[in-house]
Amino acid sequence: MLFNTLSKYFEKLETTSKRLELVDILSKLFIESDSAEIGKICYLIQGRVAPFFEPVEMGMAESTIAQAVGKAFGRHKEDVIKSYRKLGNMGLAAKELATKAKRLTIKALSVSEVFGELRKIADYSGEGTVEKKVSTLAELLKKLDPISVKHVVNIPLGTLRLGIGDPTVMDALSLAKHGDKSLRPVIENAYNKTSDLGYVAETFFKKGISGIKNIKLVVGKPIRPALAERLPSAEEAVKRLGQEFAAEPKFDGFRVQVHLDRTRRQAGPVSSFPPASARSSKRSPQPDSESVDLRAVGSPSTAATRQPFVQLYSRNLENTTHAFPDLVKGVIEEVGAKIAILEGEAIAYNPQTEEFLPFQETTKRRRKYKIEEMAQKLPLVMFAFDLLYLNGKDISVQPYRERRKLLESIVKKDGKVVRLAEERVLHKAEDISKFFNEAISEGLEGLMLKKLDSPYVAGGRGFHWIKFKRAQSGELTDTVDCVLLGVYSGRGKRTAFGVGGLLVGVYDEKRDEFVTISRVGTGLTDEEFRKVNEISKHLRLSHKPARVNSKIEPSFWIEPKIVLEIYADEITRSPVHTAGWDPSTGSGFALRFPRLVKFREADKRAEDATTVKEVKKLYQNQFKKGR
Numbered sequence: 001m002l003f004n005t006l007s008k009y010f011e012k013l014e015t016t017s018k019r020l021e022l023v024d025i026l027s028k029l030f031i032e033s034d035s036a037e038i039g040k041i042c043y044l045i046q047g048r049v050a051p052f053f054e055p056v057e058m059g060m061a062e063s064t065i066a067q068a069v070g071k072a073f074g075r076h077k078e079d080v081i082k083s084y085r086k087l088g089n090m091g092l093a094a095k096e097l098a099t100k101a102k103r104l105t106i107k108a109l110s111v112s113e114v115f116g117e118l119r120k121i122a123d124y125s126g127e128g129t130v131e132k133k134v135s136t137l138a139e140l141l142k143k144l145d146p147i148s149v150k151h152v153v154n155i156p157l158g159t160l161r162l163g164i165g166d167p168t169v170m171d172a173l174s175l176a177k178h179g180d181k182s183l184r185p186v187i188e189n190a191y192n193k194t195s196d197l198g199y200v201a202e203t204f205f206k207k208g209i210s211g212i213k214n215i216k217l218v219v220g221k222p223i224r225p226a227l228a229e230r231l232p233s234a235e236e237a238v239k240r241l242g243q244e245f246a247a248e249p250k251f252d253g254f255r256v257q258v259h260l261d262r263t264r265r266q267a268g269p270v271s272s273f274p275p276a277s278a279r280s281s282k283r284s285p286q287p288d289s290e291s292v293d294l295r296a297v298g299s300p301s302t303a304a305t306r307q308p309f310v311q312l313y314s315r316n317l318e319n320t321t322h323a324f325p326d327l328v329k330g331v332i333e334e335v336g337a338k339i340a341i342l343e344g345e346a347i348a349y350n351p352q353t354e355e356f357l358p359f360q361e362t363t364k365r366r367r368k369y370k371i372e373e374m375a376q377k378l379p380l381v382m383f384a385f386d387l388l389y390l391n392g393k394d395i396s397v398q399p400y401r402e403r404r405k406l407l408e409s410i411v412k413k414d415g416k417v418v419r420l421a422e423e424r425v426l427h428k429a430e431d432i433s434k435f436f437n438e439a440i441s442e443g444l445e446g447l448m449l450k451k452l453d454s455p456y457v458a459g460g461r462g463f464h465w466i467k468f469k470r471a472q473s474g475e476l477t478d479t480v481d482c483v484l485l486g487v488y489s490g491r492g493k494r495t496a497f498g499v500g501g502l503l504v505g506v507y508d509e510k511r512d513e514f515v516t517i518s519r520v521g522t523g524l525t526d527e528e529f530r531k532v533n534e535i536s537k538h539l540r541l542s543h544k545p546a547r548v549n550s551k552i553e554p555s556f557w558i559e560p561k562i563v564l565e566i567y568a569d570e571i572t573r574s575p576v577h578t579a580g581w582d583p584s585t586g587s588g589f590a591l592r593f594p595r596l597v598k599f600r601e602a603d604k605r606a607e608d609a610t611t612v613k614e615v616k617k618l619y620q621n622q623f624k625k626g627r
């Protein structure tokens with residue numbers, strides 16, 4: 001396919017935010033694509049040249065892009081920046097300059113050719129990197145027609161905002177190849193195992209349905225984590241779990257998925273952090289910010305080291321390998337397997353008193369600077385609770401009890417860094433209450449109850465895992481993970497913070513959209529308001545983002561990326577909010593007296609927020625408790 005054809009599809013996709021139309025346009029694009037380019041197209045749609053979990057970044061900011069655009073079309077960099085300021089988008093500025101320029105070199109480049117050049121730009125490292133990136137991009141732009149120029153320029157800047165979620169791509173793949181959306185579950189299953197839509201799409205195009213049915217776990221491709229359900233009481237949990245079930249403490253740290261392969265070597269020096277590409281990338285961390293986007297952080301694709309291959313992924317599948325050198329070392333020294341994928345929860349402890357620290361302390365480890373210093377100050381222990389892959393075999397399909405046995409054979413109870421999570425096999429509701437109280441008195445968050453005969457359900461919530469969290473005072477037994485959808489400008493004292501109120505929503509998994517559930521005006525400290533402003537500044541939009549369904553209009557919309565854990569007294573129905581909208585009553589769900597518990601921007605993706613289905617259950621559970 002010509003890149004120009006793809007660009008024309010991007011133009012069409014930009015004109016709509018309606019999901020059905022997006023699926024329809026995408027499926028037409030996929031019908032025109034062949035198996036050699038479909039994977040690349042899936043990455044490009046997300047503005048990437050690799051799957052999102054690979055730390056491959058273009059490493060070009062506005063000023064270097066302006067330099068490349070100027071070089072391509074015979075303009076000064078300042079002219080480009082002026083035009084960019086006028087039009088508000090670098091792609092549009094470049095398109096305008098490309099249209100005006102007298103050019104003889106326009107060529108019909110294919111998607112694969114353009115992808116290859118962009119990947120080359122991302123992969124440059126070492127001396128003279130910036131010059132090489134600028135001249136390669138300028139040469140590429142010179143050859144492209146104006147519409148293609150617009151989109152190519154927006155890719156390195158991360159401003160190619162088509163607003164297409166993974167479920168939309170999966171529906172479109174099914175529609176393109178099968179004429180309807182019925183293959184979505186099969187595609188999703190393969191995606192849950194690898195998190196790599198490009199890889200799944202390419203396999204689907206090359207090997208058909210049986211090919212994707214056969215997709216197994218791959219070391220180096222993160223698995224979408226299994227998620228837990230909630231229930232209102234221990235009795236209800238026993239009903240779901242049966243006569244015999246497992247219980248583990250629920251540690252309040254952050255989830256880590258470890259990929260170890262001693263037959264491969266780690267790429268890049270582990271100590272160089274962050275990689276050069278991440279330092280100059282738009283997505284890269286702001287030096288003054290402790291908030292985390294570790295996506296840009298990981299092993300650079302440079303020479304292999306002598307160290308075995310170890311990659312760490314967060315709950316939202318960001319590559320966090322370089323943030324935790326102490327965990328990497330612990331895995332190499334303590335895990336008794338040649339090849340393995342295991343999961344655990346990492347918690348920081350005080351090295352003097354050996355006491356485990358609360359979440360607010362542990363989360364300080366999720367940063368990009370002073371890594372080694374923080375590793376000394378707040379060392380981590382990872383409590384391993386599951387094993388998914390062992391020595392060449394995908395064991396995620398085996399029952400939990402078998403996986404646990406294998407986990408016990410490779411991780412020690414008293415490991416220094418990697419330690420086996422305690423597990424008890426229980427039978428009754430009283431057993432749960434007893435263990436729960438013990439866990440709480442030890443400062444843990446609660447319990448995780450697990451079905452003994454369940455496989456690992458990648459990317460899925462189900463009653464194979466049930467979480468029991470410490471109830472906060474008030475009526476709701478659990479918090480709601482909300483997505484930040486908008487902010488209100490502050491009045492009075494809050495003017496200085498930049499934000500005076502929040503509009504938050506939850507995820508409607510059926511429609512793949514975000515629906516509003518609350519305005520949060522009080523319930524945040526001054527410091528928290530400032531932090532919201534800081535982490536959301538670069539995600540502000542003047543128009544409603546695609547996939548957001550709202551009846552109210554904040555001062556600024558925010559691209560749905562930031563997850564906040566919110567505690568509320570109660571869930572009520574309200575005509576203002578769209579969560580779980582019921583046309584017969586003209587109302588949706590709303591949170592009463594919402595307040596912020598913690599920022600979860602680092603460990604949950606917007607799509608991992610609480611779902612409408614869960615909110616509905618929380619709403620119904622309130623009544624079960626006799627309210």
Ligand code: AMP
Nearest residue numbers: 248249250251254255345385421448467
């Ligand atoms: P929540 O984030 O409140 O939905 O609870 C689920 C999270 O609990 C998982 O994503 C893990 O990070 C964490 N967790 C802590 N202990 C365990 C455990 N023993 N088994 C599974 N997950 C655990």
